[in-house]
Amino acid sequence: MATVSEKLKQGDLHGAIGLASEAVKADPKKFEHRWFLAELLILAGDDDRADKQLDTLITLDPRFAVAATPVRQLIRAETKRKQFFDEGRVPDFLDGASESLQARLEAFVLLRDGQPDAAGEVVKTAECSRPALSGQITIDGNCKKFDDIRDLDDITAEVFEVLTHTGKYYWIEMSQVKSIEFQSPKQPLDLIWRKAKMVVTDAFDAEVFLPSVYGSQKDIDDLARLGRRTEWVGEPDQAVTGTGGRSFVLDGETEVNMLQIESLEF
Secondary structure (H helix, E strand, C coil), X not given: CCXXXXXXXXXXXXXXXXXXXXXXXXXXCCHHHHHHHHHHHHHCCCHHHHHHHHHHHHHHCHHHHHHHHHHHHHHHHHHHHHHHHHHCCCCECCCCCCHHHHHHHHHHHHHHCCCHHHHHHHHHHHHHHCCCCCEEEEECCEEEEECCEEECCCXXXXXXXXXXXXXXXXXXXXXXXXXXXECCCCCHHHHCEEEEEEEECCCEEEEEEEECECCXXXXXXXXXXXXXXXXXXXXXXXXXXXXXXXXXXXXXXXXXXXHHEXXXXX
């Protein structure tokens, strides 16, 4: 019989949750079982159930609050992110939204209203004013210089989505960022929230979390939720958005999955 970890490696997220739930029922007070279940529920987008599992851990032993509270704050940040993609709630910005970002938000509103062609016209205008960003990227220990980078999703093309331990959900313009150093994945949550040290010009140098899976998550399968598959919605003249694993493009031709990236410098 497959273990929880084996199910996860196979991309069977719901199967892994089933086994993890059985483990919790068999030993309700065991920290590792309930923590692992909470992580899997977050991967599946079931944030409310995950938060309840973490709350139960704290109730069982208040000392677990040290580990659980930061994750609960990230769940709150992720909830705000989902409210943007599902309801249109605007993210936080460091210094307000620039004209270019306002255009991306306008395109998103048009998409939500079922006007992909009009949204395409807006993102074309925004793309014309988007500054090319040069720098270097590290993948598998190899550094590669680039003259431009952008997210392949037309709505988030020139921003990094950022979650914080204070429960905030930011859009930070790529042009404001000096560097990002990602930590290697160590636990299931690292598959969807990449922990990183981010340095932002005239703003902060701090540990943050960057979502590696796109925000539109309705009706997606387990492989997409785990970032192992990406599908694109939209025609060439429309605003194109992604579901599943986040990808960037270097110099308009080289596609890079976010999970591959070790560091970025601008």
